[in-house]
Structures are given as C-alpha cells and as structure tokens.
Amino acid sequence: MKIVLTNGCFDLFHPGHSKLLNLAKNEGDYLIVAVNTDRSVISLKGNGRPYRSLKSRMSQVAANPSVDSVIPFDGDVVSLVRAIHPDVLVKGGDYAKSQIVGAMMVEAWGGKVVIVPRDDHYSTTNQAKAL
Helix, strand or coil: CCEEEEEECCCCCCHHHHHHHHHHHCCCCEEEEEEECHHHHHHHHCCCCCCCCHHHHHHHHHCCCCCCEEEEECCCHHHHHHHHCCCEEEEECCCCHHHCCCHHHHHHCCCEEEEECCCCCCCHHHHHHHC
C-alpha cells in the first residue's frame, strides 16, 4: 500500500484545498491529512487565526472523499514524517521543494515529493478579505 501524506492549516476550506486533496489521493492508495492545531496555526499565521477551530477544520477535511485519515499535528513536520514514513509527501504550490520540511527524508528512503500547482483564484487570505 502506497501512503500519501499532506499537511496544512486548512483554514476556510476552499476549492484549492479540494484540488490538493484530490490530486494527493491520485498519488497513492491511502491519504493521510495532518491538520495544524490551533496553536500551531497562530504561530504560523499570527493572531486572529485560525478562523475556525481544529475540530471544524478536521471535519471539513474528513468530508472530502479522497481523504482516508485526518490527524491533528502541532507543526513538527519532521516528527510527523518520521512517524508516518509516507511513500509520497504532497504540498501546495506556494512552496518550493527546497522549502518543504521532510522532503529530503522522504526522498532518502525512496519516496517522492509532489508539489500541486497553486490556483491563485483560491486562497484563505483572499477568502477572508471577501468576508
């Protein structure tokens, strides 16, 4: 079984998130999505975020039919990748491969890293501005 891992905040779930999850699932048999805890979102995005609770964000991600498992994580990507040992690590196109934490580990054990191109029409920041 080929395990795929992706992670993120998934705050204000939008079509770009759905695209990421669907394309991630196409890379393997079992898709695990790690959702940042509220505390880790604050450290990444600043005060005022997340807009929705961890429970709500995890529920939204789990509703996507491509997702097999949703887990919370505190932002320690190295520990997450070590624990899951995915065959494929997927991130959104707002990252270069050199910026993806865990990419070198995954490739070192023969896995691959996939970057899903970003759709600039959709972003949590743009959605928040429209509210």
